[in-house]
Amino acid sequence: MKSEICLLQQTVRFDREATIALYRDTITVPGADACTCISCKNFATQRSKLYPGDFLMLLNEPGGDPRKEWEAFDYDFERENLPNHLYGGWFLFCGELIQGSDKRPDHGQTLFAYWFATTFPTATLPKERKVCSVEFCALVPWVLSELPG
Ligand SMILES: [Zn+2]
Known part of the structure; x- marks a missing residue:
């Protein structure tokens, strides 16, 4: 069974069963649903249509x-009247970065970018497993009638 993924200059090793257990036991609620701010609400409303197919496969x-x-977090959280807000966020999996640097690579992804990252909030994670992340960056339309700021 394949347990490594290469994404441009980065390679990660992963443990699929451990990831499935992580989602069953620890990540029970999506991050944006656990927050009450309006930026998270805007994100949560649209999460099912934000991700391109190649990202979902990865x-x-x-x-x-x-x-x-x-x-998920809104880089434009204080700005009113923007049609789109730039959001970032992380998805976790059990594994580790084994090759490449923990940086957003410059590879021409524009509307939706993603890469492996080892820096993300970890305070509430179990410590006994190595956890890595896929960080993403996306332009998300502001669809709420309520405005940020
Ligand atoms: Zn929030």
Whole structure:
């Protein structure tokens, strides 16, 4: 069974069964649903249509669940009247980065970018497993009638 993924200059090793257990036991609620702010509400309303197919395939390989982002955040959280907000966020999986650097690579992805990242909020994670993330960056329409700011 394949347990490594290469994404441009990065390679991760993963444990699919452990990831499935992580989503069953720890990541029970999507991050944006666990927050009450309006940016998270805007994200949560649209999460089912944000991700391109290649991203969903990548996330599925180590056992990640696209309905359960670990956390999403709005870079444009204070700005009113923007049609789109730039969001970032992480999906977790059990594994580790074994090659490449923990940086957003410059590979021409524009509307939706993603890469492996080892820096993300970990305070509430179990410590006995190595956990890695897929970080993403996306332009998300503002669809709520309520405005941020
Ligand atoms: Zn929030």
